[in-house]
Amino acid sequence: MITIQHPGHVHFFRNPIAELNARGHDVHVFARESGVAVRLLEAYDIDHEVVAGDADSLASLAAVQATYELRLLRRARRLDPDVITAIGGVAAAHVASLTGATSLVFYDTEHATLITTLGYPFADVIATPACYRDDIGPKQVTYPGYHELAYLHPERFTPDSTVLEEVGLAPEESFAVVRLSSWDASHDVGHGGFDDPQAVVDRLEDAGLQVLLTAEGEPPDALASYRFETSPTRLHDLLADADVVLSEGATTAAEAAVLGTPAVYVNPLSLGYTTELEAEYGLLFGYDGDARHARGLDKAVSVVEEPADTWRRRRDRLLAERIDVTDYVVRQLETLAQTRPAGRSIPAADRGH
Structure with missing residues (x-):
């Protein structure tokens, strides 16, 4: 399961989604309406389900987030995914912890302390660029790249001057x-x-x-x-x-x-x-x-x-x-999915790096 909350998340995951589908994996994408995120999912012809609306203020964010997580939980219990992944990953980490799935959270924003406080304690693996300033501990794996190189690396993108x-x-x-x-x-x-x-x-x-x-x-x-x-x-x-x-x-x-x-x-x-x-x-x-x-x-x-x-x-x-980050994302997801015993979380020592 891949969860999408922002247009940038669509760009980050669109090439891994294509690679995973081509390799025969079952990929399910769930989104929260946010700006142009759904328009991008449609433009890239990515199958998805919108399970919550957008928050129009910080005050409404908690209610929208609760609805989003509850609906994701219902889908996860039906689908029984091996891995739930996201950027930021608050909902992904929470839902995975309740369903026996492994959560893989990607993040690169040190000052987003609300997101890290709510999500990191529940996450199984947190993947960050090597330049990420915070030491998260044994859950953290790092890679020499940036989120943007998942979709703008020359192996993935050729500019069109038209x-x-x-x-x-x-x-x-x-x-x-x-x-x-x-x-x-x-x-x-x-x-x-x-x-x-x-x-x-x-x-x-x-x-x-x-x-x-x-x-x-x-x-x-x-x-x-x-x-x-x-x-x-x-x-x-x-x-x-x-x-x-x-x-x-x-x-x-x-x-x-x-x-x-x-x-x-x-x-x-x-x-x-x-x-x-x-x-x-x-x-x-x-x-x-x-x-x-x-x-x-x-x-x-x-x-x-x-x-x-x-x-x-x-x-x-x-x-x-710096690396083609799409390759790294796909490798991490496959490693975690294939090494996770059914219905059990992966011990820290067994996580893929």
Whole structure:
């Protein structure tokens, strides 16, 4: 069983789902409606069942989560899965602990303490990137990669430049993608990114860049014309062709970076993977503090002046040192499923690494 709560989870699991199906495994996907997650499942033609709605506020999250877990529990008791897996994995870990399945939780967000507090104690195996900062203990296994390399590794993804025509750009035009966050996730409370989105657009246009805006929720009315229309499955094609990406969200910044597009990440919350992409590979540039807006814009303008080969070489080194994460996900799931005695959890010493 695979559980989906966020669009990024669809991207992470879509290639493992295809691989597992091709290998003859029974794969069941369950989702909680959240943003464009269900649209992505449909676009990728992934069989799934939506078992709960979206939470429209932090106050409603507990009720939605309870409904989600109860319905997942009923499905798990009927299906009797060997492994239940998820990103974050609160529901997956809880349901697995009640059904005798093994839970495999993938996670890369250290500051999401609500999720880790509710999920980690119940999880059997927790798989994190090697750059993850926290030591979780004997449940933890690590791998040299990032979530984004489950779907953007060149073995899994080839950019399609025809997306430029879809968004009204000519191939020779320089452009920036700007990603604004909604700041309503449980781990975003009290934080923020750019001071003024209009100032971001103005500065980039002054530097000769076309601006394409993507946002969680609605951007300011004055910026509505900068939003682009394309399938949610085409965003990564756009990130690959951009000259620079400015993002308040860590995932979009990391996606750009692993594609070889310099990413400016304006957010006070750093993570192990954003730090590594900056310190080790120079493909991401993080800014926080009072001057984050101005410093981030200065960097965005300066990186566009760098030769394109700079980013290509840095990405080549990253790919030489980091793995195709889909292979790792499939191997972990198969190992846990095949070594688990029926109806029993796996002792820590017997877990696959």
